[in-house]
Amino acid sequence: MATPPTPLPLTFGLEFEHLLAFHSSLLLPLLPPTNTTILRSLPSSTRSALRQTGSQYLLTRSLYHGWALTSPTTYPHPFSPSFHNDCLAKHGCRGYADEILQLEREVFKKRGREVVVHDGWGKMREFGRWFVTGDTSLGCASPAQLAEIIGHERAGSGEWDSGPVELVSRVLPLDAEESFQEVEEMLGILQGEDDDAEGFAYKPFINEFCGLHVHIGLPPPTADDDDDGETRTFALPHLQHLAYITLAYEPALSLLYPPSRRPGGGPKRSADLDLASNRDMFFAEPDFSRVDWNALKEEEEEEEQEEEQEEEEEVIQEGPDSGYASAYKSDCSIYLKFPSASKAKLKARSGARKGEEASAQEQQEEEPTAEQEELSFQARFRSRIFTPMQTLKDLCALMSSKGQKGRGVNWTYLAKEERGAARTVEFRQHEGCFDALAVKRWVRFCGELVRWAGRGAEAEKERMRRGGSGDEEGKGKQREKVLEDLYGRGVLGVEQLVEKMGLEGEGKEWVEGRVRMWKEVEK
DSSP: OOOOOOOOOOEEEEEEEEEEEEEHHHHGGGSOSSSOOEEOOOOHHHHHHTOOSOGGGTTTOOSOOSOEEOSOOOOOOSSOTTHHHHHHHHHSOBOOSSHHHHHHHHHHHHTTOOOEEOOSSSOOSOOSSOEEEOOGGGOOOOHHHHHHHHOHHHHHTTOEEEEEEEEEOOOEETTOHHHHHHHHHHHHHHHOOOOOTTSOSEEEEOOTTOBEEEEEEOOOOOTTOSSTTOOOOOOHHHHHHHHHHHHHTHHHHHTTSOGGGSTTOSSSOTGGGTOBOTTGGGOSOOOGGGOOHHHHHHHSOHHHHHHHHHHHHHHHHTSSOGGGHHHHHHHHHHHTTSTTOOHHHHHHHHHHTTTOOOOHHHHHHOOOOHHHHHHHHHHHHHHHHSOTTOOHHHHHHHHTTTTOOOBSEEOGGGGOOSTTOOOOEEEOOSBOOOOHHHHHHHHHHHHHHHHHHHHHHHHHHHHHHHHOOOSHHHHHHHHHHHHHHHHOOSSOOHHHHHHHHTOOHHHHHHHHHHHHHHHHHHO
8 A cells, every 4th residue: 555645744823813801900010100091081083093903994993992091102003113102292192002912911921821022013033932913903892892792890890991912823833733732722821811809800802803814834944954044935836726726716715704704795894804805916807797808808818819719710610601600709709718618509509599680789798607707717817827937926916916915815925035034825714713623623724725735736747747748838728627637627616625625524524514604694
């Protein structure tokens, strides 16, 4: 019996977005002993001025709901390093800086675990420790939200507030069970209760804006590696296959997440949650209910245009007599874009029009089926991802809209050139979560997606080598066949995803269970 191949060694890192509700008794020791006042009641105009979220969140997080402080701070803010102190000078108060982060650090310290407060908004360069950092996208809980979390009696006392935190794990080996035991321990500490006269003094919680982000990368270099300590990254063919998989299966993968965290839909807009579709950059007009198909066809690359012309001429030669050739050719202009459209279907359509006058406008307004749309999408993905001159930077720009990380899958870190930067692919769509088992299954699923892409890249390399197609046109057709064999074609659902990935046991049950759960929520 052949020995199964050794899985590609991978590492992962986690970002737990959450809010921390706390009693004032935990905040007071962290404030300067003099010249500090906590302002609990503020006019709306001041709360608007102290807002720490970006302009893209104005629809849902337009006010700063936390307490204000009257002391200066040295902690910087992403708007500008002096944002907090500018607010203090203009309005006589400021919002939270690092106070909530220090508070959560004390929670871990009291239980014997050290976490680092990231005292700036630049990205970390050392990933050997757990740390806490700010996340202004979350805002603070509204009074109604806070009351729901801690109870109306506590909230009514005026001694409770909340603030946003992101707990970030160290780099952990994906295949080590100890990694997930460590995650479980840290989540257990975070959720532990701290005694006070009322029963507890803090409580972490999650709202609809919180997410669980998973970074997947390669193991860091060791002392024995001859790479000058530089961060490793995946080979370009591996990433090209991962890009194709996440694009082709984006609708199926989205069924694993809440409706609000799917690209382009749900009661909360995905754009507002930094979860735009990775497909957007592949189409000038992503809303296909209003696509100008003639304009889209003109944008196709020269190689595709030549191929379509050849197919069109071939079909017309086999079509009806010249008296109906023009109508038949018009049908072809709609369907030749989709490889699944059979010549028999085209002939049947043309024959049905015999003796009828079909207007060009009616033909142009006819919309493609879901199957035809996906086949067209997949052709576009192939042509843009597997270009002969593709570079890692090109691919990352294409997948993350030229450096914008607010996508379901974030590719921006893979293109980082700074020494020591994390070169990972980030999966962002999972909802906020403190359940260690759910976290483990999500991490392993993301890891399997990455490994699946690696196996696909190796399989394509071998099959292309055996095929021996010399010119680019021949390679393109051969790659199309290889990708369809590896990943499927047309409308790709969860069943195909499970089958093609080779998921079994707990992995398969987890995927199917997630789909069922969110279907129930949508009813």
